[in-house]
Amino acid sequence: MYLRLFEFAKEELWIWAVFVLGAVGCYLALAQRSAVSLGFEILRSVESVFVGPFHYLRKTITELSLGDANPRLHNVDHYLLRRLLTAVQVGLLLSIFIGAGLALASAVEALLPPLSQRQDLASQRDQLAKTEASLMQDTSTVAAQDSYWNDRHDELIRQAQQREAQKKADLQAALSADEAAVKSQEGTQALKTLRNYLATRGTEAGAVGDAKSFVSRMPLNESETAAMVSYCDHWQELKSLSNRGPITPDEVRAEVQKDHATLVQRVTDEKAQIPNLQSKVNQLQNEVNDNYHPGAFVWILISSFLVFISYVWAAGTCIEIFSIALYLSNDVKQIRTRCEQTTTYN
Numbered sequence: 001m002y003l004r005l006f007e008f009a010k011e012e013l014w015i016w017a018v019f020v021l022g023a024v025g026c027y028l029a030l031a032q033r034s035a036v037s038l039g040f041e042i043l044r045s046v047e048s049v050f051v052g053p054f055h056y057l058r059k060t061i062t063e064l065s066l067g068d069a070n071p072r073l074h075n076v077d078h079y080l081l082r083r084l085l086t087a088v089q090v091g092l093l094l095s096i097f098i099g100a101g102l103a104l105a106s107a108v109e110a111l112l113p114p115l116s117q118r119q120d121l122a123s124q125r126d127q128l129a130k131t132e133a134s135l136m137q138d139t140s141t142v143a144a145q146d147s148y149w150n151d152r153h154d155e156l157i158r159q160a161q162q163r164e165a166q167k168k169a170d171l172q173a174a175l176s177a178d179e180a181a182v183k184s185q186e187g188t189q190a191l192k193t194l195r196n197y198l199a200t201r202g203t204e205a206g207a208v209g210d211a212k213s214f215v216s217r218m219p220l221n222e223s224e225t226a227a228m229v230s231y232c233d234h235w236q237e238l239k240s241l242s243n244r245g246p247i248t249p250d251e252v253r254a255e256v257q258k259d260h261a262t263l264v265q266r267v268t269d270e271k272a273q274i275p276n277l278q279s280k281v282n283q284l285q286n287e288v289n290d291n292y293h294p295g296a297f298v299w300i301l302i303s304s305f306l307v308f309i310s311y312v313w314a315a316g317t318c319i320e321i322f323s324i325a326l327y328l329s330n331d332v333k334q335i336r337t338r339c340e341q342t343t344t345y346n
Contacts (some may be wrong), residue, residue: 053312057096060089060316081326092315096308103304110300113291121284128277137269142263149253160252164241171238176183178234181227190218194228198235210234 031038063070064086112118149156182191194211201207215228253260 008280032076034338040140049313050309053309056316057093057215057310060319064089064093078326078330085319085323085326090318092188092312092319096312098303099308099311103300103308107297107304108302111293111297113288117291118289119285121281121288124281124284128274128281131270131273131277135274136268138263138267139271142260142267145260146264149257153249153253156256157247157249157252160247160255164247168238168241170214171234171241175238177230178231182224184220184224187220187228187334190220191228191231198232208232250278310311 028035179191182188194215195210197214200205211232212229214226215232218225218228220228
């Protein structure tokens with residue numbers, strides 16, 4: 001039989017027309033004059049399959065809202081059964097509320113692309129926004145530094161030259177002070193030897209260190225030894241400063257604006273990063289757009305609705321059977337009580 005149905009489903013459109021013609025012909029042949037009223041009744045029956053559960057739920061909510069004031073529960077002597085009926089009705093409503101939330105959440109989850117893709121897209125967008133904001137700030141800072149340098153570079157260079165000249169003068173004064181601190185005959189002789197040594201071999205590697213070792217071996221007092229060691233240090237610093245060429249504008253700018261080169265390099269890197277980040281964002285956005293599943297969303301909603309209808313029909317029918325038994329037993333008890341009262345009076 002299933003094989004026959006499968007073969008039938010593969011037929012062309014004309015076989016379906018034959019099927020419809022046969023079904024309608026059978027309906028008209030059997031219903032005859034009652035065809036219209038029967039058709040409306042069939043439609044109402046089909047409608048009740050889907051509408052009935054909602055009417056039942058509204059009735060249940062109304063009964064639960066009345067609580068102990070529900071007239072159907074008056075004089076019901078079965079306390080635990082009455083509470084059980086209420087608990088089952090509440091459980092039915094809660095299960096429907098929770099199930100509706102789960103169904104909607106599942107449908108939305110099925111509609112959306114995978115979470116990993118959405119997280120990657122959000123991360124790349126955040127990185128792009130941060131890079132653009134950093135580029136804007138760094139570009140503004142570099143522009144401000146350029147404006148400051150262009151307005152004052154002559155003055156800044158002159159100030160740097162003055163500082164260098166002043167430093168040389170200070171070192172010359174320090175050397176003179178070191179020489180003046182050496183007053184003994186042995187110290188004067190050692191200082192002369194030291195000056196000659198530094199003048200002839202001071203530029204060699206380790207020469208200043210050797211000179212300090214020479215001074216430390218001389219039979220001098222502590223103050224003169226310290227003065228001659230200081231002389232070596234000051235001589236080396238002055239020599240290094242004198243060997244330098246004229247200070248350049250780039251050196252002055254590096255001294256005044258220490259972070260300028262770093263900022264310029266960072267702006268260059270950020271300008272190179274933004275197109276790559278934008279390309280990644282566009283690629284991920286296309287992947288996310290291609291992975292929406294509206295069909296799954298609609299299918300889950302429809303299947304959940306059908307499960308809901310079936311569940312309410314099954315659970316509601318069981319609850320109504322239980323409630324009928326409860327009300328019937330209570331009615332039988334009341335009838336029996338009245339019969340006994342009537343017998344007693346007679």
